[in-house]
Amino acid sequence: MTDTxxxxIDAVGSALGLTIDPAWKPAVRANLDVSLKLARQVxxxxxxxxxxxxxxxSA
Known part of the structure; x- marks a missing residue:
């Protein structure tokens, strides 16, 4: 799953014109992994x- x-992350970053610093990739991957797990539960x-x-x- 990590390779996927x-x-x-690379494809979306490229599509959005974002440069993702390699040092930030583990944090981005961890956040995306948690988001996908929560989405699966919902x-x-x-x-x-x-x-x-x-x-x-409305008030």
Missing amino acids: LDSY DEFALPDETEPASIF
Whole structure:
């Protein structure tokens, strides 16, 4: 997975025109890894069909 994340970081950095200092790559990889794990948990959480979004309240 590390090679895949490194390739993804390089590709996204290139697409956005960002230069990522090699010293920062481990921190970027760690942050991306945690974000992907949290996203997986949210995606795997089953909601009942009758679930509706929360109302919007304004003061």
